[in-house]
Amino acid sequence: MLEIFGGHAILPGGISKGISVAVKDSKMVDIGKTIELRKKYRFSDSIGSDKWTISPGFIDAHLHSSQHMAIGKVKSAKLLDWLKAIWKWEGEMTKTDAKKCAGQTYSELAAAGVTSFVDYTSVRHTEEAFKVAEKMGLRATIGKTMMDRNSIPELLEDTDQSLKETEQLIRRWHKKAGGRLRYSITPRFAITCTDELLFGAIGLSRKYKTMITTHAHENTKEVAYDKRIYGKSAILHYNDIGLLGKNTLLVHGVWLSKKELSVLAKTKTSMVHCPGSNFMLKSGCSPIGKIMKAGIKLGLGSDIGAYKNVSPFDQMKLAIRMQKQNGKTLNPKLAFYLVTQGSADAIGLGKETGSLEIGKKADVLLLDIDAKSSIASIVNASTKSVKKTIANGKLVFDGEYE
Numbered sequence: 021m022l023e024i025f026g027g028h029a030i031l032p033g034g035i036s037k038g039i040s041v042a043v044k045d046s047k048m049v050d051i052g053k054t055i056e057l058r059k060k061y062r063f064s065d066s067i068g069s070d071k072w073t074i075s076p077g078f079i080d081a082h083l084h085s086s087q088h089m090a091i092g093k094v095k096s097a098k099l100l101d102w103l104k105a106i107w108k109w110e111g112e113m114t115k116t117d118a119k120k121c122a123g124q125t126y127s128e129l130a131a132a133g134v135t136s137f138v139d140y141t142s143v144r145h146t147e148e149a150f151k152v153a154e155k156m157g158l159r160a161t162i163g164k165t166m167m168d169r170n171s172i173p174e175l176l177e178d179t180d181q182s183l184k185e186t187e188q189l190i191r192r193w194h195k196k197a198g199g200r201l202r203y204s205i206t207p208r209f210a211i212t213c214t215d216e217l218l219f220g221a222i223g224l225s226r227k228y229k230t231m232i233t234t235h236a237h238e239n240t241k242e243v244a245y246d247k248r249i250y251g252k253s254a255i256l257h258y259n260d261i262g263l264l265g266k267n268t269l270l271v272h273g274v275w276l277s278k279k280e281l282s283v284l285a286k287t288k289t290s291m292v293h294c295p296g297s298n299f300m301l302k303s304g305c306s307p308i309g310k311i312m313k314a315g316i317k318l319g320l321g322s323d324i325g326a327y328k329n330v331s332p333f334d335q336m337k338l339a340i341r342m343q344k345q346n347g348k349t350l351n352p353k354l355a356f357y358l359v360t361q362g363s364a365d366a367i368g369l370g371k372e373t374g375s376l377e378i379g380k381k382a383d384v385l386l387l388d389i390d391a392k393s394s395i396a397s398i399v400n401a402s403t404k405s406v407k408k409t410i411a412n413g414k415l416v417f418d419g420e421y422e
């Protein structure tokens with residue numbers, strides 16, 4: 021049995037002093053005062069420091085590993101122009117590139133304290149990302165991007181072929197590695213997906229009980245484009261065709277009407293806020309206060325390559341800063357919640373991960389932070405403070421990442 025100990029721990033009820041977490045196989049089997057747990061169990065291994073803080077593993081609810089090699093190389097632009105540039109990169113990706121991108125991204129995630137993530141790979145080579153995730157030990161939800169209209173020739177798919185390939189990937193990878201790997205069906209966004217493709221995606225999601233995740237309402241030009249296609253917004257169209265629901269995760273939602281918020285709440289659809297990408301692509305500021313007030317589950321995502329790195333510390337700080345610039349408030353405690361339990365709930369893993377609780381999976385961090393005063397000290401820190409990342413009971417990052 022493994023002991024993880026720290027000077028402080030961030031537990032669901034608040035910050036506690038002198039805590040140990042007992043880990044057996046992939047789960048946390050006990051959590052309590054270090055002095056008591058050491059009397060109760062004979063630990064075969066022990067990691068930690070009285071100077072460190074134990075935190076639940078962070079969750080990146082939305083990213084694109086396939087864009088890793090383009091970070092910093094695509095000129096900043098607004099969404100629709102930026103996509104054209106990034107698609108060029110994705111269109112030229114080889115199998116080796118895909119493997120390299122996933123390897124690099126997932127190593128950086130582990131070093132940044134991320135234990136669970138949702139990754140949109142490109143249209144091809146999704147298998148490579150799964151293979152890397154299987155080997156590295158992180159809790160991964162991965163899907164291949166689907167596009168059967170309005171894309172570049174290199175990425176444009178035949179509708180049936182896209183669905184067929186998706187189904188093959190589901191059969192090969194969904195709930196594999198003891199349930200640590202999951203497949204998510206990932207149509208890119210309304211502009212690039214026909215209804216035929218979306219109906220097929222809904223059918224597969226119901227058949228195999230997988231999540232569907234797609235981008236929506238990120239930028240005003242995109243929203244106007246959707247209205248030209250459907251005569252209404254993408255979210256209202258998705259509601260009409262049955263795409264919304266408790267297994268659906270919509271990314272962005274920067275531009276939302278009262279009616280759309282109520283539809284999302286009613287259908288129990290989850291959302292991901294990506295402040296870094298909204299900031300870089302000048303998309304606007306998501307009304308996250310209204311989203312949460314409506315009872316919609318909300319998580320945080322880095323959305324690399326639109327943002328430059330996968331640091332959850334950056335996303336928490338940016339989320340707070342963007343709300344402040346728009347006259348709203350997001351306190352550090354809530355920002356921390358969004359990157360842990362909030363994201364876990366949004367991606368459908370709220371019972372497995374997101375907090376330090378007995379019976380949950382051992383997705384745990386040791387941070388070189390003295391958190392005795394408040395959670396703000398975590399939000400204000402950087403990825404350099406991550407000393408150990410444990411995912412599913414196994415050490416996936418140890419020390420400094422080069």
Ligand SMILES: [Zn+2]
Binds near residue numbers: 083084140235323
């Ligand atoms: Zn994205």
